[in-house]
Ligand SMILES: Nc1ncnc2c1ncn2[C@@H]1O[C@H](COP(=O)(O)OP(=O)(O)OP(=O)(O)O)[C@@H](O)[C@H]1O
C-alpha cells in the first residue's frame with residue numbers, strides 16, 4: 001500500500017509517494033501553470049509512472065498548497081493546510097524539530113511546534129513578495145543571472161551592498177541603479193540575501209526560536225539565503241536533502257495517518 005501527497009504551490013507543484021514504512025518511493029516537482037488542477041493531476045500521474053505504480057496502488061491521498069481547494073474534488077481524498085503539512089514533514093525528517101521556516105515562491109511562514117510536533121504558533125507573510133522566492137526571481141532577472149549563478153555569486157562577495165528598499169518593485173529599481181553605478185553583481189546579491197533574511201527572521205522571531213530549526217520550501221535550496229538567515233538569527237538552520245518536497249511529504253504522511261485511523 002502506498003500514500004500520496006500533492007502540494008500545489010503558487011510557483012511549483014510537488015508530488016511525493018511513500019510506502020507503509022514512511023519511506024519515500026518517489027517524488028516529482030513541476031512548475032505550476034495557470035491551470036492548477038491540471039498541473040496537479042499531471043504531476044501526480046507522472047510521479048506514479050516514474051515509480052512504476054498506478055492510481056490503484058494509492059490507498060489514500062492528500063492535497064495541500066494554495067491550489068488545494070480547487071483541486072481536492074478531482075485529485076485527492078482530502079485537503080490539509082500547508083502549515084500542518086510542512087510541520088509534519090519537517091518533524092519526520094528532524095525528530096527534534098521545534099521551529100519550521102517555509103519560504104516558497106509567493107509566501108513565507110514560520111511555525112513553532114511542541115514536543116509532539118503540534119503547531120502551537122504560526123505566522124505568515126502572504127501580502128508582499130519581499131521575503132519570498134519571487135523576490136529573488138525578480139532580482140535575478142534584473143541582474144541578468146540564472147538562479148544558480150546568483151547562489152554562487154553571494155559567496156564571492158567581499159563588500160556587501162545594503163539594499164534599502166523593502167518593496168520588491170522599488171528594490172528592483174534600486175538593483176538597476178546599483179548596477180549602473182558600478183557595484184559588483186556579487187555584492188548586490190549578498191545585499192539581496194541579507195534583505196530577504198531580515199524579512200524572514202522577523203517572522204521567525206515572532207514565533208520564537210527553538211532547536212532544531214528546519215527550513216523547507218524551494219528557497220531553502222539557496223545556500224546563500226540560508227547562510228544569511230543563519231547570520232540574522234545567529235542560529236543554526238537544518239535543511240533537508242530536498243527541502244522543496246517537505247510539504248508534499250507531510251501530506252503523504254498525513255494520508256498514511258488518516259488511512260490508519
Ligand atoms: N535549486 C534552487 N535554488 C534556488 N532556489 C530555488 C531552487 N529551486 C527552486 N527554487 C526557488 O523556490 C521557489 C519555489 O519554492 P516552492 O516550491 O517551495 O514554492 P511554492 O510552494 O510554489 O510557493 P508557495 O508556498 O509560496 O505557494 C521559487 O522561487 C524558486 O526560485
Ligand SMILES: [Mg+2]
Pocket residue numbers: 009010065082104105217247
Ligand atoms: Mg509552498
